[in-house]
Amino acid sequence: MILIKYGRVVSPKNGLDGIYDLLVEDGVIREIGEGLAEPAGAEVIDASGKLVLPGFVDMHVHLRDPGQTHKEDILSGCEAAAAGGVTSVACMPNTVPPADSAEVLTYIRQKAQGAKARVYPVACITKGMAGEQLSDMGALRSAGAVAVSDDGRPVANARLMLEGMQRAAKLGLPVISHCEDLTLIAGGIIHKGEVSRTLGVPGMDRASEDSITAREICLADSAGVPIHIAHVSTRGAAELIRNAKARGIKVTCETAPHYFILDHQKLLSRDADYRMNPPLREQADIRAILSAIADGTIDCIITDHAPHTAEEKADFLKAPNGVVGLETSFAACYTHLCRTGVISLRRLVELMCVNPAKILKIPGGALEKGGPADIAIADPDLTWTIEPEKLRSRSKNTVFKGMSFTGRVVRTICRGETVYKLEN
Numbered sequence: 001m002i003l004i005k006y007g008r009v010v011s012p013k014n015g016l017d018g019i020y021d022l023l024v025e026d027g028v029i030r031e032i033g034e035g036l037a038e039p040a041g042a043e044v045i046d047a048s049g050k051l052v053l054p055g056f057v058d059m060h061v062h063l064r065d066p067g068q069t070h071k072e073d074i075l076s077g078c079e080a081a082a083a084g085g086v087t088s089v090a091c092m093p094n095t096v097p098p099a100d101s102a103e104v105l106t107y108i109r110q111k112a113q114g115a116k117a118r119v120y121p122v123a124c125i126t127k128g129m130a131g132e133q134l135s136d137m138g139a140l141r142s143a144g145a146v147a148v149s150d151d152g153r154p155v156a157n158a159r160l161m162l163e164g165m166q167r168a169a170k171l172g173l174p175v176i177s178h179c180e181d182l183t184l185i186a187g188g189i190i191h192k193g194e195v196s197r198t199l200g201v202p203g204m205d206r207a208s209e210d211s212i213t214a215r216e217i218c219l220a221d222s223a224g225v226p227i228h229i230a231h232v233s234t235r236g237a238a239e240l241i242r243n244a245k246a247r248g249i250k251v252t253c254e255t256a257p258h259y260f261i262l263d264h265q266k267l268l269s270r271d272a273d274y275r276m277n278p279p280l281r282e283q284a285d286i287r288a289i290l291s292a293i294a295d296g297t298i299d300c301i302i303t304d305h306a307p308h309t310a311e312e313k314a315d316f317l318k319a320p321n322g323v324v325g326l327e328t329s330f331a332a333c334y335t336h337l338c339r340t341g342v343i344s345l346r347r348l349v350e351l352m353c354v355n356p357a358k359i360l361k362i363p364g365g366a367l368e369k370g371g372p373a374d375i376a377i378a379d380p381d382l383t384w385t386i387e388p389e390k391l392r393s394r395s396k397n398t399v400f401k402g403m404s405f406t407g408r409v410v411r412t413i414c415r416g417e418t419v420y421k422l423e424n
Contacts, residue, residue: 001025002413003038007047007377011054012346013354013366022052024373027416032369045411047377053349054367055087055374055414056330057356060151060176060230060254060302062322063089063119066107067096072307072394074108077326078115080305080393082420084327085376085409088118088357088364089305093129094152100124100135102143109144116412116419118374120146120362122176125164131155134164141171146360149176151230154212156182162219169225174359176228179212179237180278189317191264191279199267201317204279210236217244217251228359229253231304233278235288242297252359254300257332258323258399260289266399272319273397276306279321280399293351294342300359301351303329307395324393328386328400330378334407373416382408 002024009020009032021036022029038044058081065073072080074091081089091108093099099108105121112119123145127133129152137148148168154177155161161177168175184205190196192203213229217240220227232238232255244251258276263283266274274280292298306322313319325332333352337343343351357365363372383406388396412420 001039001042002045002416003036003042004045004047004052004375004377007050007052009052009367010345010349011367012350014368016367017346022367022375024413024416027373029367029369029371029373032367045377050410051345051378051380052367053085053376053378054353054365055376055412056085056352057088057364058086058302058305058326058329059090059300059356059360061089061091061305061326062094062307063091064307065095065111066104071309074111074119075115076392076394077305078117078119080324080326080391082116082412082414083392083409085330085378085412086117086326087374087376087412087414088120088362090120090122090146090360092122092149092151093124098124098129100127100129102139105140105143105145117414120360122147122149124148125150125155125175126160129153131157131160134160134167137167137171137173141173145173146362147174147176149178149230151176151178154178154180154182158215158219162223165219165225165227166223172361174226174228176230177216178230179209179216181208181211184208184211190267190275191281193264193282195264195267199270206234206236206281209234209278210240213237213240217249220251221249226250226252231256231278231302232289232298233259233281233285235285238288238292238297242292245297252299254302255289255293255298256302256304257325257329257336260286260293261332261336262399270316272313272316273323273401274399275319275321276304276323277321290342293337299351299355301329301333307393308397309395313397323397323399324391324395325398326393327391328398328405330376330409331384331405331407332400334380335405339406373413375413376409377411378407378409380407382406384408
C-alpha cells in the first residue's frame with residue numbers, strides 16, 4: 001500500500017488539477033482526496049512541490065526484441081521507460097522476425113510479464129512488412145495486437161493500404177502510418193536542404209512525408225475509416241492534418257520532442273546520433289510543429305525510441321536511423337513546451353497520457369478511483385544534464401546529449417509498485 005501526499009495531481013481526463021492525496025493498493029488507486037488518513041503499514045510518499053501525473057503512454061517505441069537484443073530488449077527498454085515515467089509502451093513490429101504472427105506476439109507478451117512497464121504489441125499491416133499481402137489482422141488482434149503498422153517503411157501500394165485500413169477498422173484496430181515515399185527519398189540520409197548540400201550527402205525531400213500524408217488522408221476520407229499519422233516532422237504534413245481535421249476526416253497524429261527542439265544544423269557535426277527518419281528539419285518546421293501542438297492538430301507526443309549501438313552509429317554515412325528517447329521525453333517536453341508557455345501542463349498530460357491511451361484503446365492515461373495505479377511523480381524545478389552513459393537503455397544514441405532540462409521524473413509507479421526512484 002502506498003499513500004502519496006500533498007502533490008499537485010494533474011489528470012485532465014477526469015478534471016483533476018490540485019493538491020490531493022492518492023492511496024494505492026493492490027495495483028489500483030483506491031482513493032483520491034484531501035487529507036487522506038494514513039493506513040497502518042502504508043508507505044508514505046511526501047510529494048510536496050512535486051507533480052503527480054498519470055504514467056506516460058508512449059505509443060511509438062522500438063524494443064528490438066526479438067532479433068536485435070544487442071541494441072535493446074523488452075526488459076532493458078522498459079527499464080528506460082520507467083526512468084522516464086513511462087508506464088505503457090506500444091512496441092513497433094519491425095523486429096526480426098517481424099511481428100506478423102501470433103507466435104511473435106505471444107513471445108513479446110510473455111517476456112513483458114516481468115517488465116517495468118506495460119507492453120502493448122503493434123503488429124504488421126502486411127506479411128513480413130513486405131508490402132505485398134495483408135497480414136491476418138484478426139489472428140493478430142486475438143494474439144494481443146493493439147494496432148497495426150509497417151513502421152520503418154511505408155505500405156507503398158495505395159490499394160493495399162486502403163484494404164488494410166478497411167480491414168483494421170472492422171476489427172477496431174488503429175492503423176499507424178509511416179509516411180514516406182521511397183521513390184522521392186532516393187537514398188537520402190538527412191533532410192534535403194542547406195545542410196545536405198553543404199555536406200554533399202543525399203537529402204530526404206520533405207515532399208516524401210507530405211505526399212504520403214496526403215494519400216493517407218485521402219484514403220481515410222474515401223473509406224470513412226480512421227488513420228494515425230506517425231512522427232510528423234514537416235510544416236506541410238501538419239497543415240494537411242489540420243485541414244483534414246477541420247473537414248471531419250478521422251485522422252490523428254503524433255510527433256516527437258526532437259522535431260520541435262532541434263533542426264538539421266546539428267548534422268553539420270557529422271554525428272550520426274542526430275540521424276533519424278524522418279530527419280531533423282528546418283526552423284520553419286519547428287515553428288509549425290509547435291503551432292500544431294498548441295492548437296490541437298497534434299494529438300500525441302511519442303519518442304520513436306530507436307536504439308542502435310555505438311558501433312552502428314560510428315559511420316555517419318552508413319549508420320542506421322534512430323534515436324533513444326524514453327528517459328528524456330517528459331523533461332524535454334516540460335522544458336520546451338510548458339516552461340516556455342507553448343502549452344499548459346494539462347495539455348501536456350493530454351498529449352503524453354490521455355490521447356495515446358484513447359487512440360490505442362488501452363487502460364491508463366488518468367488518475368482516477370478504481371483505475372490502474374500507473375503514476376509518474378516529477379520535480380518541476382529539478383535541472384539536470386543528459387549524460388548518455390547514465391541512460392538505462394542498452395543503447396545511448398540520444399540527440400539530447402549534453403543538453404540541460406528542467407523537470408525530471410523522480411519516481412515511477414506501475415501496477416501499484418515502485419519501478420523507478422531517482423537516487424540522490
